[in-house]
Amino acid sequence: MFFMGHDVAADAIRIDHEEAPSGAMLAGDIRALRKARGLTLSKIALRLGRSVGWVSQVERGLSVPSLGDLRAFADLFAVPVSLFFGHEVANEAERGAVVRAGRRRSLGTSESGLVEELLSPDLGGSFELLRSVFAPGAELTEPANRPTEEAGYVVSGHFDIEIAGTWHRLSEGDSFRFSGKPFRWRNPGAEPAVVIWVVSPPVY
Template sequence: MLASDIRALRKARGLTLAEIALKLDRSVGWVSQVERGLSIPSLGDLRAFADLFGVPLSLFFSHDVPIEKERGVVVRAGSRRTLGTSESGLVEELLSPDLGGSFEMVRSIFAPGAELKSEQLRPTEEAGYIASGIFEIEIAGVWHRLVEGDSFRFERKPYRWRNPGTEPAVVIWVVSPPVY
């Protein structure tokens, strides 16, 4: 799973093996072996990958899938990879088994009062479903107030968000291509 996630992150960012090797001060062969699961990167190497891809280090750690036939297919509630911390106001759980597909699905939990103050712009198509709470999202300069059962979609547009409510807002977020 680690190997396919690293390969998916590299491809999602349009980077070559040679570019990754140069940025990490490693050989192309080593990066290729990591992507094929033939070499296991050290913790320091994983930190370097996380910094390079702009993802949390925790993304590279997952719980083992106890049933082999479920590996790469099923993610059990107790085995989700957590991305982020409650201190940031946003905790995300990867619902997809890995990052190797054409999209990723994330369960995002926005703390009351949490806010993304600066706009983000990603080369992605994104959609979300509000599972609970109140969630406000600004897409291309227009704010939308969403409540449980509402949904949204946008592609390659600047956005930011906030939770104006007093309860956590839970949003199921789909991003294509995967960015985590």
Template sequence: MLARDLRALRKARGLTLSEIALKLGRSVGWLSQVERGLSTPSIGDLRAFADLFGVPVSLFFGHDVPEEAERGVIVRAGRRRSLGTSDSGLVEELLSPDLGGSFEMLRSEFAPGAELKTPAHRPTEEAGYLVSGRFDIEIDGNWHSLAEGDSFRFDGKPFRWKNSGEEPAVVIWVISPPVY
């Protein structure tokens, strides 16, 4: 649900409704209504939210669930929200129904030669499982080469990655709290 995702992104970044309202040039009341699902933001508003939170605007789409009983519980393979493009070398799919829980789960596919050159550092605990391919990850200055079936976990440490193999690397990645 869009409202829940927007609220989770705001909280994950430690921002108040007032701070967001100021940055977007909107009222606190309107933002509160959006977070409660009482108002629907325009596509321009969604682009502004995406820029503010540093996420692709595509994250806010793909919420339609055909069966109400599955909403917030089940994510069907053909209805995952896709993040990123093949041009970037990293395509991710949100496996979690939304960003409102205590963690998010992603299917990340790293193209051969794809690389995160500058270390990322976020206040999260993260874990991953390499489904296929080969994958190198640097955690807190130490490089680790992973093969199919290997896994990793780290907490609040700088990291970067690369796929120096000739095949795509597929990683199931779990992040707590959600940051996408």
């Protein structure tokens, strides 16, 4: 979801300590992000100031973009650049099917008030699964509205969510769902709130 804005400096520190992702990993991520946003290769190329051929090569794993290119992709897709880093390659039998606890991609920072882990094995598919941890007092002040269907389950803590102008206070074991409606959230408690969040189609 990442609605609080990402910390560019924190992103830079994190990726400096990560190994560069492989061309194959980047290819799948970039292709999935583009398709989820309904963008064509030509539109991506125009916005990046690159050729359609180059974008196509990146999506096929034939060309590996530089860090500057990855930052441009991240800005274009409105995701943190760290999304492209920090995930380990699963073995062949588990690739695209299983995510081990120690191999989740982490997004966001404690300073931003929202840290999320991608539970889905990749960015493809018709939905994505996230583990979202909201710090005490964290809040999305402006309502978000996007053409998605979303659902969540509160694992622990207290979590307030406003859907189409109505606030709902949720606690451990409660769940919610909405589709194409403006929403915002806050953590009113003194402890982190942990929510498993499903988004369709994916936004990361």
